[in-house]
Amino acid sequence: MSQVPHAPPTPSRQPQPRVQDAFDRTFSPLCEVRLNHAVQPLQTFRDDVAARRTAATHVSVAWGLNSNPGSSHSGGGVVSTNEDKPKEPAVVAGALVVTRSLPFRIRVSPAQRQTYIYFSARIERDLGVQGSDPRRITSFYYTSVDKTPPIHFAVPRAAQAGGSEGQ
Template identity: 35%
Template sequence: MRILLGMTSSPRIKPSLASRTSLTKTPMSNETPAPQSLTEWAQSHFTALFEHNTTSASNDAQDDPTPDQSPSLDSQIQAMFSPNAQIFMNHTGPLSVGDFTKQMGQAFGTNQTSVEWKESFEVDDQAQDKTEEGKTGIFAGYLIVTRTLKFRIRAAPAKNYTTISLSAKIAHEPNSVTGSSGNGDDRRIVQLFYTSGVKAAPVHLQGIA
């Protein structure tokens, strides 16, 4: 007697989506990022400068009037200004970069600082060498810096508003020390006209009709 054995076929396994889909590799880019525009460079540096007292280490004392001379402030100034820059504050000067640093370091006891740019524009240097990276020229801007101070007035936080108008001439300095950002940008401010005025914010007392 012939016995016929049935052939059992193996189940057909469908390939998964992962096995059917080829893996795409993201190419590594070694391209150097494009330099900031003149306005971007100036606004980013001035914003960091005005906010230095909140981002750097501060004194724990509530009403300590010691100027903030942290390394952070010095490095920001070094990344912004030529050592021989001409600086005029409220049409007084020229001041040295060291004197300007002291003026900037006198904002103390601040819990929070906000910078609001109102207007700004740039004028490119038409005589700039075309082989140089990063536009140079003149940047002008108008902004308001709001500082919330550590001390309070009748339980309400004290604030002040600093209105600033500035005009900066920016040029390349190949021998300058690379700034704290480490991006190798050698642009520096060689002349600055800085006009400012401070006004205390009105105090709104709570619970008083």
């Protein structure tokens, strides 16, 4: 009789305190969030980021999508309307790819999900913030598309050479 392995405990979907603090320092509590052109509460966005982070065993971020290889801008995929005037309101736009390795394997490699994100954020002074940097994201629009990267199978040497062994 075979035994069924126990499923690992489900991690908490609550954001960790460091992540929670980072959101509070980055986003205004009244931030307007739109995911794929649909209005979304900031808390829903925060919970979604925490859930995606919890489900992964490893996360990497690549800024920019190499969509403009001839560009001389070296800002890592992010541009701003006010780079020279940091105290004034600005719009920041960019693109990134988040690659998450998941806790199960396909063949011998970890399963992965890639999320392609394009975003635009309005950054303004938040008059309700005391002390630290008062700039916060007050409007955040982002388009997010999830993809599974292709699985690369090993090709036997005989198949690579175009024949079979023993001929």
